Amino acid sequence: MEKILVTGGAGFIGSNFVRVVLRERPEWQVTVIDKLTYAGRLENLAEVQDDSRFRFVQGDICDAKAVAQAMEDCTMVFNFAAESHVDRSLMGDPEHAGAFVQTDVYGVYVLLEEAKRRGIKRFLQVSTDEVYGHVPEGYSLETDPLEPRSPYSASKAGGELIARSYFVSHDMPIITTRGSNTFGPYQYPEKLLPLFVTNALDDLALPMYGDGLQCRDWLFVEDHCRGILLAAEKGEPGEAYNVGGGNERNNREITQTILRLLDKPESLIRRIADRPGHDRRYALNCDKIKALGWQPSHDFEVNMAATVKWYREHEAWWRPLKSDAEYQQYYQRNYQERLKESAAA
Ligand code: NAD
Ligand code: TYD
Secondary structure (H helix, E strand, O other), X not given: OOEEEEEOOOOHHHHHHHHHHHHHOOOOEEXXXXXXXXXXXXXXXXXXXXXXXXXXEEOOOOOHHHHHHHOOOOOEEEEOOOOOOHHHHOOOOHHHHHHHHHHHHHHHHHHHHHHHHHOOOXXXXXXXXXXXXXXXXXXXXXXXXXXXXXXXHHHHHHXXXXXXXXHHHHOOOEEEEEEXXXXXXXXXXXXXXXXXXXXXXXXXXXXXXOOOOOEEEOEEHHHHHHHHHHHHHHOOOOOEEEEOOOOEEEHXXXXXXXXXXXXXXXXXXXXXXXXXXXXXXXXXXXXXXHHOOOOOOOOHHXXXXXXXXXXXXXXXXXXXXXXXXXXXXXXXXXXXHHHHOOXXX
């Protein structure tokens, strides 16, 4: 029996992870600590809120006292909590970019200190393929240098390095996963897939950055969660593990798939000014996690169709998020001017 702390468990991947764990590890108990930022939603955990094995604490991972209380009796920590959206990290003000450094770097340190004090037996740091930076060709290996290029990926790299230093200096059982672009239910509608699906459902423009030929490796959320769980259970302390879906697609291809699944016209696509410093390609070599026994279990096309269907059937989840004043303000700030100068794709 393990008693695990899941930070950021009210977000997209964290809430899916909680469901996977409660389903596949029936003996385990799960505590979530989440600050409930704009991206954290209790609705994401509605399915498990009455489960006696589940406990929710609202708190900030930068707050040592809140962390100490939440980590009480825990044997493992899974750190999902983060500011996670590249575009927000590019808005150079403390409310946006500053929060990345605070949560994604300092927050990791606070968690590590408490985990050290308690002698936690596994600390899983959830990181991203974006720490490798742009990969013009080939596939990133875990031993490749970290060359992050956005404030988001730089903050995530900082968090990883702090965590690794606790392995080296304090012999703590730290394991890191570097996951690729993840898709599935409950993703906040600012990321490409839920944004484009929900905009297309309302016949709104799909704002595609630049030429739309940027490549990402798309990973279904449950596969990502199983990779994280396996790395924590079977991985070697001090090691990092790439977790990628093996589905390299450019943004145009993803957008065309969404439009085809929704039977909407390609005229909805608008080419807008590119994201500054936009990484053209991420691609992972995943042999190391596969050697532990991980495989992406699902077919990409099937999962894309199921995900698009989920958003179509869960308007009651995403409509309130998109009509929220904070979302509207962000949307205008990021897209309004660019959309005025946009072109048909
Ligand atoms: P998300 O933005 O949907 O969720 C983040 C969660 O963290 C939210 O619930 C938020 O309220 C919480 N949070 C933020 N700051 C906090 C703080 N200071 N204290 C406590 N909680 C806080 O993000 P996501 O897409 O679910 O990503 C989860 C993790 O996976 C992140 O670490 C991210 O870097 C990593 N990751 C994401 C992807 C992806 O494609 N989404 C890919 C690879 C890795
Ligand atoms: P995103 O979902 O923000 O993930 P990440 O930046 O972490 O990869 O973006 C995925 C890709 O889609 C990325 O190349 C940027 C692009 N994109 C757009 O073209 N338009 C958009 O409005 C968004 C949000 C993303």
